[in-house]
Amino acid sequence: MVTGASSGIGTALARRLAGQGYDLLLVARRADRLAALATELRETYRVGVDVRPVDLADRTARDALATELAGRDIAVLCANAGFSSCGHLRDHDPAQLAREVEVNVVAVHQLATAVLPGMLARDRGGILVTGSTAGEQPVPMAATYGATKAFLNSFSQALHEELRGTGVRCTLLAPGPVRTELYDVAGVPGIRKHRWLRWLTPDQVAAAGLAGLAANRREVVPGVVAKAQAWSGRHLPRWLLFPAMRRSVLPLLVPGGRRPEPRDGVLS
Ligand SMILES: NC(=O)C1=CN([C@@H]2O[C@H](COP(=O)(O)OP(=O)(O)OC[C@H]3O[C@@H](n4cnc5c(N)ncnc54)[C@H](OP(=O)(O)O)[C@@H]3O)[C@@H](O)[C@H]2O)C=CC1
Numbered sequence: 001m002v003t004g005a006s007s008g009i010g011t012a013l014a015r016r017l018a019g020q021g022y023d024l025l026l027v028a029r030r031a032d033r034l035a036a037l038a039t040e041l042r043e044t045y046r047v048g049v050d051v052r053p054v055d056l057a058d059r060t061a062r063d064a065l066a067t068e069l070a071g072r073d074i075a076v077l078c079a080n081a082g083f084s085s086c087g088h089l090r091d092h093d094p095a096q097l098a099r100e101v102e103v104n105v106v107a108v109h110q111l112a113t114a115v116l117p118g119m120l121a122r123d124r125g126g127i128l129v130t131g132s133t134a135g136e137q138p139v140p141m142a143a144t145y146g147a148t149k150a151f152l153n154s155f156s157q158a159l160h161e162e163l164r165g166t167g168v169r170c171t172l173l174a175p176g177p178v179r180t181e182l183y184d185v186a187g188v189p190g191i192r193k194h195r196w197l198r199w200l201t202p203d204q205v206a207a208a209g210l211a212g213l214a215a216n217r218r219e220v221v222p223g224v225v226a227k228a229q230a231w232s233g234r235h236l237p238r239w240l241l242f243p244a245m246r247r248s249v250l251p252l253l254v255p256g257g258r259r260p261e262p263r264d265g266v267l268s
């Protein structure tokens with residue numbers, strides 16, 4: 001099962017799992033994209049593919065999906081769907097920020113806890129959680145996103161440790177910059193032209209994540225930039241880290257390509 005399968009890393013995860021012969025259950029909101037991917041995977045890999053067009057921010061729809069999952073033999077859950085708000089917290093619709101928490105945190109938690117009892121009863125299964133290097137530190141201009149990813153990074157590594165000695169595994173996939181639609185949704189598409197961020201492709205990240213899960217690794221941080229982000233996020237004192245971010249990445253997180261205002265305390 002792959003959430004966020006209609007785009008980016010989720011599509012790449014689905015293609016790789018289908019290539020390994022898994023039947024798939026694909027989840028996202030955009031039914032047309034899920035249907036097209038399902039057709040492609042059935043024809044290319046001869047696997048069974050079901051789609052569930054579900055808004056993971058919708059509690060009722062999510063409950064129904066979790067109930068279905070609890071009753072099925074799920075071999076691998078890729079809890080991958082997510083999105084980011086970028087820009088000042090004060091400029092965002094609080095309802096949309098709440099949806100970000102629902103999708104990035106509550107849905108992952110609910111789906112993981114739904115599949116876990118069955119996996120443990122069968123003593124086999126894998127959960128791959130797409131967190132982020134953004135979860136290794138507070139992220140000004142993406143405050144809600146960074147906090148949601150901090151939850152996932154913590155939760156998945158703790159679960160990995162709890163599952164030691166069982167046939168069930170959990171791996172954190174914590175990417176850095178990946179060339180996907182995430183930045184369009186966040187309103188900062190221009191960030192992708194900055195080549196110094198050494199953008200990985202969704203397939204590189206999916207391959208690393210699935211290899212890490214197969215090897216029962218606690219975490220996978222693919223690529224040199226992600227490793228640098230994770231290291232600095234964990235180890236640099238905030239008085240050193242935040243000024244460095246002000247000079248590098250924070251101006252790229254201003255939606256609409258606006259230049260930061262001169263009196264913007266976070267950016268100048
Ligand atoms: N791109 C990057 O640099 C990084 C990405 N990540 C994480 O990777 C994961 C995948 O993102 P990525 O592939 O980059 O971005 P994309 O925007 O390409 O894909 C996001 C996926 O999440 C799905 N999604 C978003 N909101 C909902 C919702 N309410 N209900 C159901 N599905 C939803 C989207 O489907 P739909 O719109 O059809 O619902 C889409 O399939 C995310 O968790 C992201 O935080 C982590 C680190 C870096």
Ligand SMILES: N[C@@H](C=O)C(=O)O
Binds near residue numbers: 178
């Ligand atoms: N890791 C972040 C980018 O580098 C993200 O989650 O978008």
